[in-house]
Amino acid sequence: MTRSATVRTRVEHPELVAAAVRPDNTAQMRTKVSDGSVVTHIERPSVGGLRTTLDDYTVNVTVASEVAQHAHRFNTTQQ
Template sequence: MRRAEIRTTHGDAETAERIAAAISPDNTDEMSTRTDGDAVVTAVERETTGGLHATVDDYVVNLRVAAQLSDRLTSHDT
């Protein structure tokens, strides 16, 4: 089994919660997402290195979009 943990920080716990909520529906059975303060932490397990690589690539794209949308939401609030 191949494993990866991706941890990203987002400035505050509220933003991390919002981003985790946005990306969690895209998780496969081999993924889990949680928050830890201002961080979003996602664990991924896959049978093969190639499968792990593909899943992490997809996750990073989804995370980036969620973070960009969260930034836009935050900028509209101020």
């Protein structure tokens, strides 16, 4: 039996954040942008594996979002 979760995260720069987290996706993960949010579906064979993956993914999205915000601020102040 497979365990799954879908995470929808509203971020300021969803295309950029999705592009940043996609390289870390495994074959059982799909990331897309929908309605201004990064949406990732994750499947794992166990609850523990799903929990670990969700924890890692949450950190990755948080970091990617913060870097995108800083980059955007830097680019707008340098123009």
